[in-house]
Amino acid sequence: MTSAPGRRSSTFTRLLRQGFTDPSAAERFLDMPAVAPIRADPLLLDALGATADPDLALRGLVRLAEAHERPEERRVLLDTLITAKPLRDRLLGVLGASEALGDHLARHPEDWRVLATYESADLHPGIAEFEHELAGVEDAVELRVAYRRCLLAIAARDVCGTTTVTEAAAELADLATATLRAALGLACAAAPEDAAACRLAVIAMGKCGGRELNYISDVDVIFVGEPPEGARDVDENTALRAATRLASHLMRICSETTVEGAIWPVDANLRPEGRNGPLVRTLSSHLAYYERWAKTWEFQALLKARPVAGDAALGTAYEDAVAPLVWQAAERDHFVPDVQEMRRRVIDQIPVGQAERELKLGPGGLRDVEFAVQLLQLVHGRSDASLRSGTTLDALRALAAGGYVGRTDAAQLDEAYRFLRTVEHRIQLYRLRRTHLMPDEDHDLRRLGRSIGLRTDPVAELTREWKRYTAVVRRLHEKLFYRPLLDAVAQLAPGEIRLSAKAAGQRLEALGYADPVAALRHLEALSSGVTRKAAIQRTLLPVLLGWFADSADPDAGLLGFRKVSDALGKTPWYLRLLRDEGAAAENLARVLSAGRLAPDLLLRAPEAVALLGDPEGLKPRGRAGLEQEIIAAVARSDAAEGAVASARGMRRRELFRTAAADIIGSYGTEENPVEADRGALVDRVGGALSDLNAATIAGAVRAAVRERWGDTLPTRFAVIGMGRFGGHELTYGSDADVLFVHEPWDGVDEHEAAVAASALVTEVRRLLQVPTADPPLLIDADLRPEGKSGPIVRTLASYRAYYRRWSLVWESQALLRAEPVAGDPGLGERFVELIDPLRYPERGLSDDDVREIRRLKARMETERLPRGTDPNLHTKLGRGGLSDVEWTVQLIQMRHGHEVPGLRTTRTRGALAAARDAGLISPQDAATLDEAWVLATRVRGGAMLVRGRPGDTFPSESRDLAAVGRYLGYGPGRVGEMLDDYLRTTRRARAVMEEVFYGYEAP
Structure with a gap:
């Protein structure tokens, strides 16, 4: 007795170290006579410490031992427990994870023996093995006991890691199948006359149909009934009544609570018309409903339909009959948005306060994985039979293998899904209750964390892992489930998804491709073969063909796509970007088929495709950011030519960014199909191009100064933007009109400063025009005092002297x-x-x-308009064009700029708005001039985008003219309407100009 305290203290410490939360109670349990033989066994204590909840495992073991009334039976249990490690791990693992199965063992103590065997046949039982275990049951109570005995073995393999979570889920589904068959057998035995009067097939749906069942879940079914084959004396109604009685009895056997509890509810609410429809229908009745009345979600549910019990031939006939309907569902109107909206409704219906704890239905939960996979299956599975699995992870693997989902994304989803399903299993296993909520008590979280192998700090580790995997699922669900490409693919006819050579040629011709033969060669080059790249191209191309066809030059779009794909073919991110990221594929199609400029820019640097997949990628960078990047690149280069080459390369990228944003903006967005404020788009383009040229010139100045003069030029130097450059109104083909001004530093000789400034200007102009693959930046200094005859750069004092003495009104x-x-x-x-x-x-x-300004304007109209040009269609000098609007606004600025601060802006539209606000022009006249100026600017920009060279008139070639029309928002066959609208708009602007400009009388 004197040694007891010391021994007790030692045991207490060891129990605490083994993970017992109440070592004192554990000591008392170990002192009980029923388990005394194992108290000193260190292996047993280690095994208890390895369980999810050592305290729960020990209590369950004591209850099991005490349930054996005969000492010899108890001795067999304990001796086997000591000597057989497989039993020890299985039994204690179950007892430490499931209070409910501990209760079962206390009621049926001999069932521990199902855990004693450890043979290969025992590791992965299927339906046949489970049917064998359930054979011979005579009523619902015996069925429940036999079911729990099988469940005990599944749980033991699961918690010990002998099976994976997906294997355990498949075993649970197979056990459910065997149970349904046994229950149907009991129902038939109870009513043999009904069994003889019908054929009844039980179709598993949901997780049971997909062989991914939970421990506790409704087993969703659909019942199909028919008269017996060859039975002429049984009509359909009689057969259906008999089948309904059998189906109802089957449901009661599984669902009702007895002294042994319930098995699980059998839910038939996925049947046609739900709970309002008949429980059993004939096959033809099912098909009639699905063909006429079924909603989108019903076809999604049928994806997992699988015959499991009853008449096998009838079940197979049902499966074969509904399968084509499932794989046609994506062709329904609004299919993809309907599925997406259904997922949103599920989230909205989660009770307040539970969404963050919902493993299944909440954002980032199991349902997000399942819905994303099912949507991809239904869209792409029409043409690819490899995707038609009812099991989520099998389908996900097939989607990854076929290139529909990125391998990394699929691997992350697979890992996250397995984690969430494992946690869900462990939660349900504890009390065998249907729940998908994460516990909120620490002791429950501790047991849950330990059950999945987290031991250092189970609560914190579990919470961290759960949040991490939820975030992964949430991100990938948004990426895959709301992928814009999906809706476009869903709208294709089945024959358009996988095109044969003949079908492709016919479709290309129907879509408006001028050279279907060449287009077909491009398709074959892009998509032939068995590589993953070819598989992804086969997914993309049917949709891209339609987007190319929505342009004036589909052939150019497809050719450009082939060139970009060839250039980036070995780049792993390229096709993944088009498949996965936002509207990248559609954006690329629009850009490639809109004309020559943007594709030419892209083909010189194909990696710029990445800009099309970033929601922020098409926004203008801003002058400060551009200049900082260019100056940094210049600083990294050793020679001026290399530095400016880097700057021009960045300019090319930014030109592409601007052009792409312009083209895509002209198509509009999902929220704003046709951009109402075209002026805002013009302002963005003009501002972006002006900022880009300013930053490039700044880089060239820095490079030239550094190479020849080091850090400091002998004189201060500034570049003044003029014309559209200074007005932030550049178009793609505009030169950069500038003035150069310098001011010698104190103590520097004026001649030396002048020579340095002139040399700098010459070098900057040369560097910006060195022949390269990048577009040149042409600097025009002809607006300087004395024009081409005057010095190219002056001091500030020289400008002051010139303007004071010689300046003319036009200057x-x-x-x-x-x-x-x-x-x-x-x-x-x-x-x-x-x-x-x-x-x-x-x-x-x-x-x-x-009078002089009016004279100059009239002279410009007559002398500078190119010979043979229609004055009504020349965007710059024509009637109602840019010049008419700008000279009108500029006259107002010079007349009233001194007293109206708003007029002191270099921007035409800004000055026009200020004149309107100041009452210097009527709102109606201001709107007319603004509309004409915006339209003329867009025509110039569109012509440059389409032809790849600047111009002030509409293109003469019909395809180019149609492409400009598409850029302006005019669809096929509407070129005449476009020209009529332009003439009408500019005619109104000309009338306003003649009244305001030529009718303006100075006081």
């Missing part, structure tokens, strides 16, 4: 758009201070100034 007008764009910011500000009194004169304009 003041040109300065309305002057804005510093590069170089010394202080010098640029002083230049602006110098010219403001000239462009916004305090006393406005004299009568002579107004």
Whole structure:
């Protein structure tokens, strides 16, 4: 007795170390006579410590031992437990994870023996083995006992890791199948006359049909009944009544609670018309319903339909008959949005406060994986039979193998799904209750964490892993389930998804491809073979063909796609981007088929495709960010030419970004199919191109200064943007109109400064025009004082002297758009201070100034308009075109800029809005001029995008003209309407211009 405290203290410490939360109670249990023989066995204590809940396992073991009333039976149990490790691990593992199965063993103590065997046949039993275990049961009570005995063995393999979570789920489904067969057998035995009067097939649905059943779950079924074959004396109604009685009895046998509890509810609510429809229908009645009345979700549910019990031939006939309907479901109107909306409704119906704990239905839960996989199956499985599995992870593997899902995405989803299903299994196993909620008590979380192998800090580790996997599922669900490509694929006819050569040629011709033979060669080159790349191309191309066909030049779009694909063929991210990321594939199709400029830019740097998959990728960068990046690239280059080559390469990328955003914006978005404010799109393009040129010039200046003069030029130097450049209104083919100004540093000789400034300008212009694959940036300095005859760069003092003595009114007008764009910011500000009194004169304009401006405008119209050009269709100099609007606005600016601050802007539209707000032009006239200016600007931009070269008129070639029409929002066959709209808009603008500009009388 004196040694007891020491021994007790030692045992207490060991139990605590083994994971017991109540070592004192554990000691008391170990002192009980029923388990005394095993108290000192260290292997047993180690085995208890390895369970999910050692305290629960020990209590269950004591109850099991005490349930053996005969000492010799108890001795056999304990001796086997000590000597047989497989039994020890299985039995204690179950007792530590499931209170409910511990209760079962306490009621049926001899059932421990099903865990004693450890043979290969015992590891993966199927339906036949389970049927054998259930054979001979005579009533519902015996069926429950036999079912729990089988469940005990499944749980033991599961918690010991002998089977994976998917194997355990398949075993549970097979056990459910055997149970349904046994229950049907009991029902038939109870009513042999009904059994003789009908054929009844039981179709498993849901997780049972997919062989991925939970421990506790409704078993979803559909019943199909027919008269017996060859039985002329049994009509259909009699057979259906008999089948309904058998089906109802089967459901009661499984669902009703007895002294041994229930097995699981049998749920037949997935049948046609749900609980309002007949429990049993004939095969023809099922088909009639599905063909006429079924909703989208019903076909999604049928994906997992599998005959499991009853008349096998009838079950197979049902499966064969509904399968074509399942794989046609994606062709229904609004199929993809319907499935997506159904998933959103499921989330919305989760009770408040439970969504974050829902393993199954909540965001990032099991249902997100299942819905994403099922949607992909239903869309792509029409043409690919390898995807037609009712088992989620099998289908996911097939989707990955076929290239419909990225391998990394599939692996992450697989891992997350297995984790979530394992956690769900362990939660349900504890009390064999149907629940999908994560527990909120620490002791439950601790047992749950330990049950899946987390031992250091089970609660924290479980919570961390759960959140991590939920985030993975949530992200990939959004990516896959709401993939824009899906809806487009779903809208294709089945024959369009996998095209034979003949079918492809016919479809290409029907879609408007001018050279179907060449197009077919491109398709074959892209999609032939058994590589993963070819498989993904076969998924993409049917949709892309339709998007190309929605342009004026489908052939060019397909050719461009082949060139980009050839260039990026070995780049792993390219096809994955098109398949997975947002609207990348559609964006690429739009860009490639919209004309020559954007594809040419892209083909010089195909990696720019990545911009099309990033929601932020098409937004303008802004001057500060661009200049910072270009200056950094210049700093990394050793020579000026290499530095400016880097800068021009960045400019090419940004030109593509701008052009792509322009093209895609002209198609609109899902939320805004046709952009209402075309002016905003014009402003974005003009601003982006102006910022880009400014940043490129700044980079060229920095490179030239660094190479020849080191860190500091002998003079301050600034570049002043003029014309559309200074007005932030550049189009793709515009030159950069500039003035150059310098100011010697204190102590620097003026001649030295002038020589340096002139050399810098020459070098900058040369560097920006060195022949490369990148578009050149042409600098035009002809707006400088004295034009081409004057020095290309002047000091600030020289500009001041010239403007004070020699400046003409047209030069003041040109300065309305002057804005510093590069170089010394202080010098640029002083230049602006110098010219403001000239462009916004305090006393406005004299009568002579107004007459001179009008004379210059009239002379420009007659002398500068190209010979043979229709003056009504020339966007710049034509009637109601850009020049009409700009000269009108500029006249108002020079007249009233001094007293109206809003007019002091280099932007045409901004000045026009300020004039309207100040009452200097009526709102209606301002709107007319603005509409014409925006339209003319878009026509110029569209022509450049389509032809790849600048121009001020509509293209003459019909396909190019149609492409400009598509850019402007005019579909096929509407070119005439486009030209009529342009003429009408510019005619109204010309009328306003003649009234406001030529009718403007100076006071």
